[in-house]
Amino acid sequence: MKPIGWTRDAMAARIARDIPEGAVVNLGIGMPTLVANHLPVDREVLLHSENGVLGMGPAPADGDEDWDLINAGKQPVTLRNGGSFFHHADSFALMRGGHLDLCVLGAFQVSAQGDLANWHTGAPESIPAVGGAMDLATGAKRTVVMMEHLTKNGESKLVPQCTYPLTGIACVRRIYTDLAVIEINKEGPATVIEQVAGLTFKELQRLTAIELTRGLH
Amino acid sequence: MINKVVESMRAALEGVQDGDTVMIGGFGGAGQPSALIDALIEQGARDLVIVNNNAGNGEAGLAALLKAKRVRKLLCSYPRQVDSHVFDGLYRRGEIELELIPQGNLAERIRAAGAGIGAFYTPTGFGTLLAQGKETRRIHDRDYVLEMPIHGDFALIMAEQADRWGNLTYRKTARNFGPIMAMAARVTVAQVRTVVPLGEIDPERVITPAVYVQRVIQVGEGA
Secondary structure, eight states: OOOOOOOOHHHHHHHHOOOTTTTTEEEEEEEEGGGGGGTTSSSSSSEEEETTTTEEOOOOTTTTOOSSSBOOTSSSEEEEEEEEOHHHHHHHHHTTTOOEEEEEEHHHHHHHEEEOSSSOOOOOSSOOOOOHHHHHHHHHSSSSEEOOSSSSTTTSSSSSSSOOOOSSSEEEEEEEEEEEEEEEEESSSEEEEEEETTHHHHHHHHHHHEEEEEEOO | OOOOOOOOOHHHTTOTTOEEEEEEETTEEEEEEHHHHHHHHHOOOOOOEOSSSSSOOSSTTTTHHHTTEEEEEEHHHHHHHHTTTHHHHHTTTTEEEEEEEOOOHHHHHHHHHHHOOEEEEEEETSSGGGGTTEEEEEEETTEEEEEOHHHHHHHEEEEEEOOOOOOOOOEEEEETTTTHHHHHHEEEEEEEEEOOOTTOOOOOSBBBBBOOOSSSESSSSSS
């Protein structure tokens, strides 16, 4: 039976808590974009979007959309004071050259070693699309994942080895799920930093296909 | 007197041949040179190799070019979109070739072509399906993949302002692939919102200098 986990907004708020002032951050398409809603307005975080913008602000009010100012998901956004625009090679140099402090990505699977699979199911009828996922996973100083702990069928998305095609090798450092916050270690089992109330460590381990250890908290 | 401003779409696309590699700027709708794409459909060149971040949306622009069966091969990073049904159908029926490229590799391969780089090593994609069959190398404890430049016969881009020399400014995130595609193609055609007299663009605001642009055509409010 699937336990009651944190909501997506609670997960986003938890990630936002770990983002310090001054950080340069890229939020992946989908669930990770929710993190922006939980960054306090007085905390100056520079949000980057792959299509050439640094210092991205929230969505515009209805009627104020400018379709020359969009994010990676092709939704209209705004620019904060201090924001800037640049072309695609500069934008990806920012991501690939180690200038991005943090990226938050969604995932199909993360392995015990921190391998990430998030771009393609590999199914023959599916149309592959990769976008900037491989550049982010490999290029950011710190890559973390925001995902549901279990698939719709109740299978662990944390796996000994990814069965879906890889996005990057040993690139994920921390995973924020609806059940726990888990740190991947270079050696040994992954560390549980936090877990949802009402779930024992033993139950969490039973739902998770990689070996876990309790962290200090 | 140098004057790169052309008055007709026929003149803008003069010389596009069957089999050419045509780079098309834009990220989704932002910076997409829609009028030039429509003109390319009209012009009639076939077996094109198209370089674009996406694979067209809805029925217009790049999607219409694909639907007209003018494209042999597409180089892009993100073909799958909610409204990419034209591409999806062609791909599933095996009627178009796809080279799927991580977006940063796409941008850097275009930049490399414009900068005269023979090839470059990047960690992006190492150990993945998208690096299969490519040369790799370990440099200082990190694994890299060798990536080749992408040259264009033509680049069709959208810019904000131009002068008759072909200096360009862009607007917000519509800049995206424009500046690098302009560098990587033999002939760059810029669709611009306004053409202003030479000297009127603040030199500090020129993003693409005149050397990278061969033709300018005004489409939009100033036309």
